[in-house]
Amino acid sequence: MFTVTQQADLVIRNGQVVDGSGKPAFQADIAIQDGRIIALGTGLAFQGREEMDATGQLVTPGFVDIHTHYDGQVTWSNSVTPSSQHGVTTVLMGNCGVGFAPCKPADRQRLVSLMEGVEDLPEIVLTTGLPWTWESFPEYLDQLDQREYDADIATQIPHAALRVFAMGERAVTREPATAEDRACMEQLAKQAIDAGALGFATSRTINHRASDGTPIFTLDAAEEELVAIGRALRDSGRGVLQLVSDFSDIDSELAMLRRVAEQTERPLSVTVMQWHDAPDKWRTVLDWIENCQRDGLQVKAQVSGRPVGILMGFETSFNPFSYTSTFKSLLTLPPAERRQALRDPAVRAKIIEETPEPSDFPGDMLLRSWDLMYPLGEQPDYEPDATQKVSAIAARQGVSPATCAYDLMLEQDGQAVLMLPVVNIADGTLNAALSMLRHPHSLYGLGDGGAHLGFLCDASLPTHLLTYWARDRDKGERLTIPEVIKGLTHDTAVAVGLEDRGLLRAGYRADINIIDFDALTLLPPRVEYDLPANGRRVHQSATGYTATLVNGEVVQRNGRATGALPGRLVRGPQKPGTDHG
Incomplete structure (x- = not known):
């Protein structure tokens, strides 16, 4: 008796498989051929052209990040970083209603200004990097379709771009859309869905403003406008809706959104956080979502697993001394020379003593909220206790909070950052975030990869969710590894119609992570200058990802890119065994 050995492109041996279903881990081999999983089990009789030993390591589906802003980056770069360095193998762009298509030539600066203000993408980076080889949304997709990436990319129709294309200046001044508008x-949305967009996204928050302070053009778009656009998705029989709102008049807003969900008959996800000025509002929104689900409406919450706020350092967009005259005078220096100047005792004393000058930054008063900010540390801590606040450290040291903050940012060779959280930790703990993560109608999201480049890097959320919530948390309950993996993979993939990924099963895409879980570590944020025109962005790396596979090819190995670019544009919903088209 003998066993016939079959050939495969790649076989992963002896891994602890966490398959994305939420079930406990089990030991198995995985055989891959032509970018698909062809077999999964113990002792597979397959011989791989390449074999990888995953003994003692987690083997998971690739992560599916449904809330990113790589709309510009993917037009000039083949690398979907930082997300692709955190186990993410598929990203969905166009969130919060901002993007670059459709766009008439005369409106390009409007959309650049909006993206610069809303998502902190510098104008010089966008004007240098964007090739503007498109006008319509289908033409934008055709441009992306010609490119190769280290992760799959998918798109949504951004409401702001859609509105400007249809209405011009009247969109910017937020005039009500006419029946013709x-x-x-609606027609443009249908064209985009037919061309392969996965959905439509919009913003209704006053926090989203263009670089000149103009509120986002969709802030108070009428119900009739949202329904008309959503009707294009309904009539196409596919596509999701994504929305962020302040919920300032919460009863009215939720009632309106319910009517939109009823009339469009499409899945809707809304951003839900613990807002510090209304720390229990998230409960109201989740209760509303439960009621919608009970009545058959597909409504879910997009939630985060850590505080969202501002990372403040001497190289980031903001710090407590950003608007002092002496600090501003140093901004023309190269980063290394600036750090050296900041160590000079005379410069240090002068900056600490100076009163910040007036600015047009709406949050400038927060930049000296000593009771809120804390050092993130070389081992980033997103749930510190009160003794770690700058005010408390300063009191123990017997110095002013300003002196303390300055010296803390000088640590790590002048690259240390202070965390100024503004949501999700109102009571000093992440217990509210835990409740949101565990809610049956929540989706892991809000990583904002590709955005907020000068003061945030929440694209590292997948690594944080795994390391903190499934291993390291000592301030309360944790999540299990299968829970976290399911939330990062199957749940997000299915939510946006990508049913060909997110599970380790025969016939599914071979988007896979091999993770040394015990060694998995989130590193401190660092500023890099790797964008067009030497643009700056905050980057946060990790160690412990042994390998990440996209479409069966290894794109990351031990934290280094292999150069393989098997990622492509995904057009429309996908079923197991289908291709991107």
Whole structure:
């Protein structure tokens, strides 16, 4: 008796498989051929052209990040970093209603200004990097379709771009859309969905402003406008809706969104956080979501597993001394020379003593909230106790909070950052975030990869969720590894119609992570200058990802890119065994 050995492109041996279903880990081999999983089990009789030993390591589906802003980056770069360095193998762009298509040539600066203000993408980076080889949304997709990436990318129709294309200046001044405007947007939305967009996204928050302070053009778009656009998705029978709102008039807003969900008959996800000025509002939104689900409406919450706020350092966009005259005078120096100057005792004393000058930054008063900010540390801590606040450290040292903050940022060779959280930790703990993560109608999201480049890097959320919530948390309950993996893979993939990934099963895409879980470590944020025009962005790396596979090819090995670019544009919903088209 003998066993016939079959050939495969790649076989992963002896891994602890966490398959994305939420079930406990089990030991198995995985055989891969032509970018698909062809077999999964113990002792597989396959011989791989390449074999990888995953003994003692987690083997998981690749992570599916449904809340990113790589709309610009993917037009000039083949690398979807930092997300692709954190186990993410598929990203969904176009969130919060901002993007670059459709766009008439005369409106390009409007969309650049909006993206610069809303997502902190510098104008010089965008004007240098964007090739603007498109006008319509299908043409934008055709441009992306010609490119190769280290992760799959997918798109949504951004409401702001859609509105400007249909209405011009009237969109910017937020005039109500006429019946003709609505019909135009509906038609454009249908074209985009037919071309392969996965959905439509919009913003209704006052926090989203163009670089000149103009509120986002969709802030108070009428219900009739949202329904008209959503009708294009309904009539196409596919596509999701994504929305962020302040919920300032919460009863009215939720009632309106329910009517939109009812009339469009499409899945809707809304951003839910613990807002510090209304720390229990998230409960109201989740209760509303439960009621919607009970009545058959597909409504879910997009939630985060850590505080969202501002990373403040001497190289980031903001710090407590950003608007002092002496600090501003140092901004023209190269980063290394600036750090050297900041160590000079005379410069240090002068900056600490100076009163910040007035600025047009709406949050400038927060930059000296000593009772809120704390050092993130070389081992980033997103749930510190009160003794770690700058005010408390300063009191123990017998110095002013300003002196303390300055010296803390000088640590790590002048690259240390202070964390100024503004949501999700109102009571000093992440217990509210835990409740949101565990809610049956929540989706892991809000990583914002590709955005907030000068003061945030939440694209590292997948690594944080695994290391903190499934291993390291000592301030309360944790999540299990299968829970976290399911939330990062299957749940997000299915939510946006990508049913060909997110599970380790025969016939599914071979998007896979091999993770040394015990060694998995999130590193402190660092500023890099690797964008067009030497643009700056905050980057946060990790160690412990042994390998990441996209479409069966290894794109990351031990934290280093292999150069393989098997990622492509995904057009429309996908079923197991289908291709991107």
